[in-house]
Amino acid sequence: MKIHHHLSDELLLEYASGNLSEGWSLAVATHLALCPECRRTLEAMEGAAGALFDKIKPAPSTSSDSWEAMKARLVAEEVTEKRPPVPAKRSPDHAFVIPEPLRSYLGGDVKDLKWNALGRGAYQIRIPTADKDTQVRLLKIPAGKPVPEHTHDGREITLVLAGSFRDGSDIFARGDVEEADGDLLHTPHATEGEDCICLAVTEAPLKFTSWIVRAIQPILKI
Amino acid sequence: MPTMSLTVSILARTCHNDQKANYGSLSRSSHGVRMKRSDRNLQEQELSNAELSRLLGLVGAERNVEAFETLFRFYSPRVRAFMAMKTRDALLAEELMQETMMSVWNKAAQFDPARGNVSAWIFTIARNLRIDAFRRKRPVFDENDPAFVKDDAPPADVELEERQDAELLRQAMESLPPEQLEVIRRAFFEDVSHSTIAEDMGLPLGTVKSRIRLAFDKLRTSLEGRR
Incomplete structure (x- = not known):
């Protein structure tokens, strides 16, 4: 598997710094499981954070002796993790489509999933x-069909897990990630031959609290 | 418990080229040169990654309290500062620092002195505790998952290269233009979105993004240059 479409540095930096919310982070972490190249960039970013950490302006202790408090804990608490955990045995005959x-x-x-019909042969889950700002869905798009509900505002991340889709002249296959923002007008289609399964993370639709706005929202298509 | 004297070996610096052998011999004979250093000196001084790795290795291998004290005196004011940037609450920052250093003590055996960058490792522990403290979730990949795709880069000399990474990165960071460094510093420490960084710095979001890209292009190149 060769990945051609990677995470942007901006997105990966948000993940590395711990500032990315759960929904987006799920797509980033799942791509990282499939992409050694992005993991190397992540490592470089954490290394950069380490170098900055050395240069940080130290904050002196406000309590009288921070070390004494620490030492008391070392004595009081049992060591919980002494050795690295033993890696679980790999079972080569069991190939998962969807990584952790x-x-x-x-x-x-994939074989365990219960899909909900979305119309035009597409399915979603x-x-x-816990993240209120994103909408996270797994989509299954029949071969050759357009990716549904694809008019969006704001940021969007799509990660391909099986099959592939075409967007303009680009093809996105397993492990590839497409980042888009509201400015991009695009109509991705699943490529012929195989259904496409992808993880789609988008900004959650705006929720208006006023019932008047809520009532006219479908009419204005906002 | 007898009065503790800080034990800082300066041998590691002179034996920099053969760090692994050095680590082995030092962990057996335990300590080389003894010298006392005041807290303040240690906070402001820079310890080399080789020295920090050696100390953390001692903590992992033999629960060495003196080695841990040196690490604590070096890192605790930094972790406290990192925590205070987000919490603005000195007590909470102190508590989160203590939790971080307790984790360092408990997980030290998982750190591979030959491969790792100590400051990066401690940063990730502090970052994860800060995320937990604010009840956020950050999904992570699992290296032991059968679906995980391993890196098939040639394994030859990986250890040597990884050992040099910390030093290469440090040098590469120093050569970054200050405006790129500032964006990265804020991204890591201020716990705000890139658009907030752009607002705070009075820059268009596109400029912030391009500085991030330029900076990491350069850092990646400097790391690849060694291969």
């Missing part, structure tokens, strides 16, 4: 997160 962390969010691999 996404598989745990879905509760299983909504993936709940």
Whole structure:
């Protein structure tokens, strides 16, 4: 598997710094599981953070002796993790389509999923997160068909897990990620031959609190 | 407990080229040159990554409290400063610092002195605790997952290269233009979005993004140059 479309540095930096919310982070972490190249960039970013950490202006202790408090804890608390955990045995005959962390969010691999029809042969599964700002879904698009509900405002990340889709002259296959913002007008289509399964993270639709606005929202298509 | 004297070996610097062998011999004979340093000196001085790795290795291998004290005196004011940037609450920052250093003590055996960058490792522990403290979630990949795609880059001399990474990165960071460094510093430490950084710095978001890209292009190149 060769990945051609990677995470942008901006997105990866948000993830590396811990400032990216759960929904977007799920797409980033799942891509990282498939992409050694982006993991190397992540490592370089964490290395950069380490170099900055050395240069940070130290904040002296406000309590009288911070070290004494620490030492008391070292004595009081049992060592909980002495050795690195032993890696779980790999089972080569069992190939998962969906890597962690996404598989745990879905509760299983592709064969275990319960899809909901979305019209025009497409299916979706909504993936709940604690993050109110994003909408996270797994989509299954039939070969040759357009990616549904694709008029959007704001940021969007699509990660391909099976099959592929075409957007303009670009083809996105397993592991590839497409980042888009509201300015981009595009109509991706699943390529012929195989259904495309992808993780789609978008900004959550705006929710208006006023019932008047809510009532006219479908009419204005906002 | 007897009065503790800070034990800082300066041998590591002179044996920089053969760090692994050095680490082995030092962990057996335990300590080389003894010298006392005041807290303030240690806070402001820069310890080399080789020295920090050696100390963390001692903590991991033999629960060496003196080595840990040196690490604590070096890192705790930095971790505290990092935590205070987000919390603006000195007590909470102190508590999160203590949690971070406790984690360093407990997880030290998982750190591979031959491969790692100590400051980067401690940064990730502090970052994760800061995320937990604010009840946020950050999904992570699992290296032991059968679907995880391993790096098939040639393994030859990886250890040597990784050992040099910390030093290469440090040098590359120093050669970055200050405006790029400032954007990265804010991104890591201020816990705000890139658009907030743009607003605070009075820059268009596009400029912030391009500075990030330019900076990491350069850092990537400097790391690839060694291969």
